Amino acid sequence: MGQLPIQTTRAPKARRHVGASIITALLAGSLLWAGAGVASAVTVPADGAYFGAYVQSQGSQTPMDAVNSFERLVGRKIKVVNKYHPFTDHSYRFEADLIATGHIPMISWRATDDALDGHRAEKIASGQYDSLIRTTADALKQLGGRVLLRFAWEMDQPPGERQYIGSSSEVIAAWRRVYNIFQSRNATNVEFLWAPRGASFSKGVGQTFYPGDAYVDWIGGSAVPLDNWNSFGSIFDGFYSWGSQQSKPLFIWVGIRENPNSTAWKASWISDMSATIRQSMPAVKAFVYYHALSPKGYRFWVDTSASALNAYKDMGSKSFFNP
Numbered sequence: 373m374g375q376l377p378i379q380t381t382r383a384p385k386a387r388r389h390v391g392a393s394i395i396t397a398l399l400a401g402s403l404l405w406a407g408a409g410v411a412s413a414v415t416v417p418a419d420g421a422y423f424g425a426y427v428q429s430q431g432s433q434t435p436m437d438a439v440n441s442f443e444r445l446v447g448r449k450i451k452v453v454n455k456y457h458p459f460t461d462h463s464y465r466f467e468a469d470l471i472a473t474g475h476i477p478m479i480s481w482r483a484t485d486d487a488l489d490g491h492r493a494e495k496i497a498s499g500q501y502d503s504l505i506r507t508t509a510d511a512l513k514q515l516g517g518r519v520l521l522r523f524a525w526e527m528d529q530p531p532g533e534r535q536y537i538g539s540s541s542e543v544i545a546a547w548r549r550v551y552n553i554f555q556s557r558n559a560t561n562v563e564f565l566w567a568p569r570g571a572s573f574s575k576g577v578g579q580t581f582y583p584g585d586a587y588v589d590w591i592g593g594s595a596v597p598l599d600n601w602n603s604f605g606s607i608f609d610g611f612y613s614w615g616s617q618q619s620k621p622l623f624i625w626v627g628i629r630e631n632p633n634s635t636a637w638k639a640s641w642i643s644d645m646s647a648t649i650r651q652s653m654p655a656v657k658a659f660v661y662y663h664a665l666s667p668k669g670y671r672f673w674v675d676t677s678a679s680a681l682n683a684y685k686d687m688g689s690k691s692f693f694n695p
């Protein structure tokens with residue numbers, strides 16, 4: 373495939389957003405969150421954080437049925453709704469429906485399809501997939517509404533893991549190429565969400581994959597623990613300490629299973645997470661819960677117990693999560 377000339381600045385996105393962002397802020401009570409030294413801005417809640425979820429369909433449910441059922445279950449509308457997309461998937465009917473119903477679609481866009489590819493970042497950076505990336509950018513641009521794009525999430529996983537696509541320097545080069553192609557296609561409704569594993573920041577790993585303020589709109593961290601019972605703070609304190617210094621809105625993604633040794637553990641964990649974010653993490657501007665059965669069969673549903681569901685519903689009732 374032919375290679376696309378790559379831009380090196382963020383100016384096109386900045387010029388397009390300045391007037392619209394100011395108007396949005398005045399009308400919606402939002403603020404303009406600008407990265408240090410970055411001309412463009414992203415509209416985020418002035419106070420509190422968006423409340424969202426990935427809702428896995430069950431039985432014959434359509435994705436939209438699943439969202440509606442989840443909102444009835446938790447007693448509120450969720451703002452951000454995630455959907456996973458393999459690298460070659462450009463079907464965004466569900467995202468169009470989300471925009472039409474007042475949600476913000478969040479696309480977790482894998483850098484591969486199903487097969488592992490530890491050299492995928494290098495291939496992307498070399499221009500091998502420029503045509504596919506342009507197609508993706510054009511399709512998302514056509515949605516018109518605001519879209520969060522979580523490209524190559526948990527790219528900091530070690531070699532051999534599903535999300536590993538290359539070294540930190542290779543991933544940074546690939547990320548920048550993808551971002552610049554989106555700008556060249558004028559897909560300015562797409563906000564780039566960079567999201568390694570939340571726990572890796574305390575080990576000095578996640579931050580080594582950061583492509584730079586000019587290429588990121590949101591900074592995220594994710595945690596879906598399988599067999600450990602660490603506290604929310606022990607997982608995300610390093611992420612928050614580093615992320616809150618970057619002048620970007622922060623995003624947290626979480627899924628929690630029941631602790632077989634304590635029937636009260638999950639509910640307590642969710643309550644602690646709610647209090648910690650509200651009281652100690654003001655830079656967190658979006659939260660998404662993983663309501664699903666994991667590929668390995670772990671039950672992360674929010675209603676694995678009545679107490680867990682009640683804790684989650686209580687979290688969602690707080691004014692912080694209703695900006």
